Amino acid sequence: MHTDDNNETSSLEKVELAIISELTLHRYQIPLSPTLPVATQRIDQRSGLVISAQLNHAQLNHAQCESVEISPLSGVDTNNKPLVGFSEESLEQVIALLQQQLPLLINKPLTELANIASEIKLPSAAFGLSLLATKFSSAFQYAHVDDRKISLFYYQPNTTNEALAAKINALPKRTYAIKVKVAQASIEQEIQFIHQILSINPKLKLRLDANQGFSAEQAIEFLACLPKASIEYIEEPCQTLKESRMVYQALKIPFALDETLNDADYQFTMFDGLAALIIKPMIIGNIDKLAKLIETATEHGVRCIFSSSLEANLGINDLATLAAQLTPDEIPGLDTLANFSEPLMLENNQLNPQVTQLINRYTNE
Incomplete structure (x- = not known):
């Protein structure tokens, strides 16, 4: 006779077996004031993408949804000159890649998201998709974050x-x-x-x-x-x-x-x-x-x-x-939000409609 423990599927396994039922791709643009330094250049706006994924699994009893930001550090500065020395890919290249890859993930298990992330050549997209897969884990959701900053x-x-x-x-x-x-x-x-x-x-x-x-x-x-x-x-x-x-x-x-x-x-x-x-x-x-x-x-x-x-x-x-x-022993350098005129994500964990627009929605419906 099997015990309940043997019959139970761990929460991690449940998430890994869960199916991706919906993916949405949004674009954002947020003005910066004052301008932010990018090496010796300056930018007065920040543009990027948000991917949201919804998982469904009978054993989860409810849908789970997570979102990530993908924002290559490229584009032009305040003098309309290309940013030099950071992301080589453009936002448009990332959009084109995601529009090709995201539909292929619908009705696939979450593990497929990490597999695709390991194969993608554009670093910002590879990071974003691997992060999206990671965010569904309990280790990420319950990590202790030090509130100190540099x-x-x-x-x-x-x-x-x-x-x-x-x-x-x-x-x-x-x-x-x-x-x-x-x-x-x-x-x-x-x-x-x-x-x-x-x-x-x-x-x-x-x-x-x-x-x-x-x-x-x-x-x-x-x-x-x-x-x-x-x-x-x-x-x-x-x-x-x-x-x-x-x-x-x-x-x-x-x-x-x-x-x-x-x-x-x-x-x-x-x-x-x-x-x-x-x-x-x-x-x-x-x-x-x-x-x-x-x-x-x-x-x-x-x-x-x-x-x-x-x-x-x-x-x-x-x-x-x-x-x-x-890097639990180090304080990260993440003090760059003061110049953003609007938040991307609101306090209710919803995207800010003032700065985002929907590009695509992929679903199994």
Whole structure:
């Protein structure tokens, strides 16, 4: 005689066996104010997609629905010039791919979603579909998310010292580090800006992000004027890894890799001075690829820190949860929502009709 435990199908198995009964594809566009920096460029709006999936299974007793954001960091800046150095695929390419793939998933088990995600070549779509499959798991839904964040700062010529002090003093008491974008204004202005920050709160540690904006000489000149003990690391100081390593050799200030990871052929290699990988899942690809990269880097003592690709609130919230699962000892850098004029996802867990429009709905009805 079998026990109830033997007869019962686990909740995980129920979800994996559940059938995809409906998929919807929405497009969104949200104005940004003030503009957001993308390396040395600026954007004044963010566009992307939302996929929602509904599962049906007799043993679930009810339909389950989850949504994900897919927003490649591409398009044009405020000067109508193409964004350089981030997602290679356009939003239109992702839409075309999803319109081809999503109908094939109707009436298929959830596991097929992960299978397709592993085969797709466009990183943002691969990440989004693998995340959608993951979001139905109880491990994701009940993950403990740390509410701490690494706040983002960058030099703005019209910001007064009083306004800067107010922002710094408003940081949560547990804040120990902030992220500062550099290589965007003159070296003198940014040195002064960082000294202003440290004069307000000398205990703050700085994660500097140059987005490959310095030459080796400029990076050395810049960093030599800052208190070394206050710098955790500098992300991508120079355009080439050779130059970034030269900066480390000169000053022994650790560096992190960010844009270097955007290369589809990137393979982890350990270097002296490499302190962290800044991981943008929307640009790197599916979750299995992320997990393997994190495992390899961690084995070499390199920190892995999740960072946003300027997603809207649906994507940011999911990144926080994924970071809690894959990098539980690190606080992700996800402080990019303040510039969004509207939320993508409302508090009732519904899409904001003011910024979204339906592209397609696929169903088994």
